[in-house]
Amino acid sequence: MIALTHRPLELAGLLAAVGDADHGGTAAFLGTTRREGHVRPVEAIDYEAYEELALAELRAIAAEAGDRFGARVAAVHRVGRVDVGEPSVAVAASAPHRAAAFAACRWAIDELKERVPIWKRVVYADGGDEWLDGLREPAEDPAPAAAPRAGADV
Amino acid sequence: MGGMDDIRVTVRLFASLRDAAGTDRVELRLPGATPVGAVWSHLPEPVRAAGLPEGVRYALNHAWTLPGAPLRDGDEVALVLPVSGG
Numbered sequence: 616m617i618a619l620t621h622r623p624l625e626l627a628g629l630l631a632a633v634g635d636a637d638h639g640g641t642a643a644f645l646g647t648t649r650r651e652g653h654v655r656p657v658e659a660i661d662y663e664a665y666e667e668l669a670l671a672e673l674r675a676i677a678a679e680a681g682d683r684f685g686a687r688v689a690a691v692h693r694v695g696r697v698d699v700g701e702p703s704v705a706v707a708a709s710a711p712h713r714a715a716a717f718a719a720c721r722w723a724i725d726e727l728k729e730r731v732p733i734w735k736r737v738v739y740a741d742g743g744d745e746w747l748d749g750l751r752e753p754a755e756d757p758a759p760a761a762a763p764r765a766g767a768d769v
Numbered sequence: 770m771g772g773m774d775d776i777r778v779t780v781r782l783f784a785s786l787r788d789a790a791g792t793d794r795v796e797l798r799l800p801g802a803t804p805v806g807a808v809w810s811h812l813p814e815p816v817r818a819a820g821l822p823e824g825v826r827y828a829l830n831h832a833w834t835l836p837g838a839p840l841r842d843g844d845e846v847a848l849v850l851p852v853s854g855g
Binding site: 646662663664665667668669671692703704724727728729730731732733734735736746747748749750 | 781788819822823824825828831832833847849850851853855
């Protein structure tokens with residue numbers, strides 16, 4: 616299962632999608648929109664995807680995970696508005712043994728963040744917003760330069 | 770301007786670029802075999818206001834491509850800004 620969706624994420628469907636009687640381990644990852652501290656609290660993240668290429672890249676990641684880890688991978692990413700506390704991305708990986716399942720799941724979410732054409736627009740509780748797409752540095756951002764960027768999880 | 774060998778291409782815009790353009794796709798008429806990387810300079814001024822960001826990549830008809838790839842009539846180009854999914 617590879618998908619982009621406007622709806623809340625359901626882990627059960629992903630787990631079922633990677634089910635395999637020869638796979639003894641399944642790992643799942645949920646990335647959730649963070650409030651992001653007290654300096655400038657985040658209210659929601661609005662996700663936009665280049666859908667055709669995002670789906671192609673997600674499929675490629677799943678196929679590569681099969682080659683590298685012998686894993687089956689499923690991944691679903693939200694598009695549109697995701698409020699703080701709601702999952703924005705879900706990845707599940709199954710493999711014959713747990714080490715490969717964990718490794719494949721970790722690798723797949725890292726690859727997703729690196730190469731799948733999806734962008735965040737951070738909507739702040741103070742009413743401001745900004746795209747995280749490299750186009751302009753958020754000079755008005757009061758957060759320290761070393762602080763991690765707003766977003767789900769990592 | 771414009772000649773018999775001109776081609777029509779669609780440029781897909783996302784995130785900041787889409788906001789700046791006020792639309793998610795721009796139709797351009799370009800000389801035949803214009804390279805993908807030259808599309809930027811043909812976009813409307815408001816789209817280019819913030820400058821071409823470092824790390825931009827290009828997709829041609831929904832597959833990654835290089836800036837030197839020549840465009841053909843009917844192609845769809847996407848400017849892919851540094852991604853931030855997850």
